[in-house]
Amino acid sequence: MTRAETLSIALPALVVLALIIAPLGLDPYGYTLRILCLMLLFCAMGQAWNIVGGLANQISLGHAAYFGIGAYSSTILFGSFGLSPLIGVFVGMALAALFALVLSLPTLRLKGHYFALATLAAGEVARVVANSWTSLTGGPVGISVPYRPDAGFWALQFQTVLPNYYLFLGAMVLVSLVFWRVQTSAFGYRLRAIKENETAAEVIGVNTYRVKLHASLLSAVLTAMLGTLYAQFQFFFDPDTIFGVATISVKMALIVILGGAGRLYGPWIGAAVIIPLEEMANSYLGNSIAGLSQFAYGVLLIVVILLNPRGLISLFESLRDRLKRRQRA
Amino acid sequence: MQATASHTDVLLEIGELTAGYGAQPVLHGISLHVARHEFVAVIGANTAGKSTLLRAISGLLPQCRGRIAFEGRDLTRMKAHQIAGLGIAHVPEGRHVFPEMTVEENLRMGAFSHADRGAVQQALERVFELFPRLKERRAQYAGSMSGGEQQMVAVGRGMMLEPKLLILDEPSLGLAPMVVEEMHQRFLDIHRSGVTVLLVEQNVSLALHSAERAYVMASGAIEIEGSARELLHDDRIRKAYLGI
Numbered sequence: 033m034t035r036a037e038t039l040s041i042a043l044p045a046l047v048v049l050a051l052i053i054a055p056l057g058l059d060p061y062g063y064t065l066r067i068l069c070l071m072l073l074f075c076a077m078g079q080a081w082n083i084v085g086g087l088a089n090q091i092s093l094g095h096a097a098y099f100g101i102g103a104y105s106s107t108i109l110f111g112s113f114g115l116s117p118l119i120g121v122f123v124g125m126a127l128a129a130l131f132a133l134v135l136s137l138p139t140l141r142l143k144g145h146y147f148a149l150a151t152l153a154a155g156e157v158a159r160v161v162a163n164s165w166t167s168l169t170g171g172p173v174g175i176s177v178p179y180r181p182d183a184g185f186w187a188l189q190f191q192t193v194l195p196n197y198y199l200f201l202g203a204m205v206l207v208s209l210v211f212w213r214v215q216t217s218a219f220g221y222r223l224r225a226i227k228e229n230e231t232a233a234e235v236i237g238v239n240t241y242r243v244k245l246h247a248s249l250l251s252a253v254l255t256a257m258l259g260t261l262y263a264q265f266q267f268f269f270d271p272d273t274i275f276g277v278a279t280i281s282v283k284m285a286l287i288v289i290l291g292g293a294g295r296l297y298g299p300w301i302g303a304a305v306i307i308p309l310e311e312m313a314n315s316y317l318g319n320s321i322a323g324l325s326q327f328a329y330g331v332l333l334i335v336v337i338l339l340n341p342r343g344l345i346s347l348f349e350s351l352r353d354r355l356k357r358r359q360r361a
Numbered sequence: 362m363q364a365t366a367s368h369t370d371v372l373l374e375i376g377e378l379t380a381g382y383g384a385q386p387v388l389h390g391i392s393l394h395v396a397r398h399e400f401v402a403v404i405g406a407n408t409a410g411k412s413t414l415l416r417a418i419s420g421l422l423p424q425c426r427g428r429i430a431f432e433g434r435d436l437t438r439m440k441a442h443q444i445a446g447l448g449i450a451h452v453p454e455g456r457h458v459f460p461e462m463t464v465e466e467n468l469r470m471g472a473f474s475h476a477d478r479g480a481v482q483q484a485l486e487r488v489f490e491l492f493p494r495l496k497e498r499r500a501q502y503a504g505s506m507s508g509g510e511q512q513m514v515a516v517g518r519g520m521m522l523e524p525k526l527l528i529l530d531e532p533s534l535g536l537a538p539m540v541v542e543e544m545h546q547r548f549l550d551i552h553r554s555g556v557t558v559l560l561v562e563q564n565v566s567l568a569l570h571s572a573e574r575a576y577v578m579a580s581g582a583i584e585i586e587g588s589a590r591e592l593l594h595d596d597r598i599r600k601a602y603l604g605i
Contacts, residue, residue, distance in 0.1 A: 218473065225459055225470055232457035235419055236471045236518060237445035 047300070051201055060192035069193060071307040072200035073262060077280075078287035078299030079207040080254035083214055084247040085285060086294035089227035091148045094135070094155030096280035098128040098252040100162060102259025103274050104169055110187070111178050117188040121260040128256030131158075132248050140244045143230075152277065159275035174270030177263055188264045196265045203261055207254050212296050214250070223247055227294065255284075278329060286329055290336050292345030301344050370397040372526060372557050373418070378427035380417040387413040389581045390427070395526070400548075400558045402572035402589065404565045404602065409578040411561040412454055415530050418559075419451040420444045431526070450519035454530040454561075456511040458518070460504025464495050467503050467514050471521030481521075488517040491547055509540035516544075520551065527551060529560045533567065545571050565602040569593045577602075 051072070058065045077099065084090050105127055106120030139150040162169045169175060180187040190196060214220045222243045225233035233240055263269060273279050283306070291302030317324060340346060373395040381387040387410045395401045403411050416422045418429055420441035429436040436444055445451070450471075459467050468488055472481045489496035492513045498506065503514050512532055519527055529548065533541040545567055552558050562568035569575055569589040577585040577598065585597065592598050 221462075221466070221470060222473075224462065228459040228461055229457045231421065231453055232459065232515075232518075233470075234421065234441035235445055235451040235453060235457075236522065237442045237473055238470075239440070239442040241440075 044297070048201075048205060052198075055194060055197050060194045062193070065193045065197060067308065067311050069197050069200050069265060070311075071303050072197070072204045073258060073265070074283065074287055074307055075299050075303035076200065076204040076207045077255060077258050077284050078291070078302055079204070079211050080251050080258065081284040082288045082294065082299055083211055083251045083254075084223075084244065085251075086288050086298060087215060087220060087223035087227065088244055088247055089293070090140075090244060090248070091144075091285060092151040092248075092251075093148050093277065093281045093285060094151030094153070094158075095251070095255050095284050096275045096277065097131060097135075097155045097158035098255035099259040099262070099280050100158055100271070100274040101128045101131060102256030103263040103269060104162065104175070104259075105256070106260040107175055107177050107263045107269075108168065111175070116183075116186050117177075117260055117264055118186065121257055124256045124260055125253045128252045128259075129249050132252035133245075136245050136248050140241055140248070152281070155275060155277060155281050159271050162271035162275055169271065172270060172272070174268055176268045177266075179267070196261075199261055200265075203258060207258075208296065208300075210250070210254065214247070215294075215296065219243065219246070224294070282329055282333075286333050288343075289333065289341075290343055292343030295343070295345050298343055298345055301348075305344065371395070372397040372399075372432060373559070374428070374430045375414075375418070376428035376430075378414075378417060378425070378429060380413065380422050380425045380427070382413075382423065386424070387581050388417065391578075391581075391583055393576050393583060393586070395557060395559055397525075397557055398552075398555060399574065400552045400560070400572045402560045402562055402568040402575040403578055404562060404568050404575055405578035405584075407563070408580075410581040411578055412530055413581075414578070415451065415528050415559070415561055418444075419449055419528060421451075445522065448522065448525035449528060450522045450524035450526070451528040452515045452519045452530060452532065454534065456508065456515050458503040458511050458514045460502065462503060463500050464503055464506075464514055465499040467518050468495070468521050471518035484521045484523055488520050491520065491550060492517055509536050509544070512536060512540075512544060513547075516547070520556075524556060526557045526559060529558065529562075531561055531563060533562065533564055541567065565598070566593075569598075 055065055055068065077095075081092065081095055085092055102121065102124035105124030106117040109115040109120040109123060110117050135151070135154050139147055139154070142150055163172050165171070177189075180189060181191065183189065214223070222233065222238045225238055226240050226243060230240055259274070287302035287306050288299050289302070290305060291300065292298030313324070313328065336343065371394050375394065376392050378388055378391040379386045391414060403414065405411055413422065417425050418436065420436065420439055420443070425437045427437070431444075431447055431449060434447065459470065462470070465485070468485055469481065472484055494510060495513055495517055498510065503511060506514070516529070516532065532544055532548075536544065541564070548558060548560065548571055560568060560572060569592055572589045575587065575589050575592050576583050577592070585592065585595070587595070
């Protein structure tokens with residue numbers, strides 16, 4: 033193995049190891065641990081979005097739909113029928129795949145902004161439906177995951193935040209492995225070909241529609257799985273947060289684009305920056321200026337795209353290249 | 362003037378093709394044919410519809426009426442990727458490479474129709490033989506190369522398909538004269554190796570020196586058809602396109 037290859041395996045392994053050890057010194061009920069949980073969750077969500085948004089540059093602004101479908105499916109099945117979220121999660125994933133399939137039929141033929149707008153609208157449709165279908169979802173007041181501390185792991189509920197933390201860590205590693213597997217496969221190359229030049233991809237025999245569809249389904253299913261984990265972590269949510277444009281959809285895209293779209297460590301970097309930043313903003317500014325974080329997201333997104341569309345990861349890379357050159361000199 | 366294709370093996374046959382992008386068709390009842398192992402050029406002014414014709418053949422146009430048959434199979438209802446699978450390699454106008462992939466990755470992308478690695482490797486070696494420069498630059502990002510080199514990548518990627526028909530859309534556009542000359546030598550090499558070539562080219566003199574037969578297009582229709590040698594001496598063409 034070359035030094036670069038050793039480093040490319042050792043570095044993420046070290047990060048994961050640090051993440052395994054990190055919570056041991058923290059208060060298992062504490063605020064810091066909850067922030068770390070959200071960081072891991074949003075990193076995983078970004079990574080799921082990265083499969084289609086990053087590799088193929090299909091900028092979806094409607095991924096909240098899959099996230100919410102996952103959260104509502106397992107929660108309703110658990111609340112109404114006592115079905116374990118461990119099973120409900122798969123129902124949510126299947127429904128999200130179905131939604132992605134129906135959404136993809138018309139939207140995957142759209143390019144650029146049109147695709148982004150269509151997916152944005154689809155996410156909003158999901159939110160409106162969840163708000164109005166009160167008999168199923170509970171409507172705008174939200175829905176609670178029934179508290180069953182006695183049921184143990186079957187109910188996917190825990191006394192402390194620590195097991196949730198490791199669930200999120202496992203999910204983040206899993207989704208990252210899926211992304212890495214896709215990225216390095218022929219399928220991943222086809223997605224990249226679509227991003228770099230869709231016409232060229234078509235004329236060399238890439239079925240661009242099918243490739244995009246498969247990536248969208250995979251991305252949707254993983255996002256739904258994370259929706260269930262989020263529901264089991266929060267115990268309560270409502271349509272406006274779980275299907276939110278700014279709270280979920282845009283945040284997923286922003287984390288990836290800020291970190292580095294189409295790159296394995298893009299969402300890692302993006303989530304490590306965005307989530308703590310957001311928490312700090314919320315605790316210092318509170319709710320004094322409503323909607324400020326949404327505004328901040330928009331500004332941040334524009335700044336990143338204007339100054340450095342390759343994301344923060346490219347700063348590390350140019351720093352690394354400079355060090356290499358200095359070593360050689 | 363009307364050449365008959367009855368006794369030759371027709372690879373591509375287009376009949377009464379009307380096609381375009383929206384309500385207004387760009388092509389008005391085009392008929393042409395390309396025999397197997399032939400080198401055919403389509404020449405004409407900038408807005409004659411030459412590129413549109415090629416896009417219609419390879420399935421990149423939304424609207425198409427008429428007949429396009431490749432080895433007897435109807436192409437008008439097929440998608441671009443299916444048409445590529447039949448052995449038609451289209452090198453689009455404007456050097457459509459994958460800029461953030463290396464030269465070798467670009468070429469390998471062209472070979473997804475090959476089942477096994479051995480066949481891909483062989484195709485790769487053949488492309489490197491054709492364009493030794495690409496072998497030297499195999500690890501370089503395609504987007505960082507010169508225009509001529511990018512055109513080599515685009516043509517080489519098409520050749521990775523081991524096509525029966527190679528479609529070249531304005532391959533010399535924006536390239537230095539020396540590079541253009543060299544590129545056309547490679548097209549002749551490709552043709553000699555048994556590949557049928559359909560070339561659209563603004564450089565009429567060059568096209569007529571490379572091709573065996575040519576069609577002249579104007580305003581979305583075929584105006585003149587003939588052997589390249591004949592057309593080179595045709596007064597209408599000498600006046601209109603060669604400036605003699």
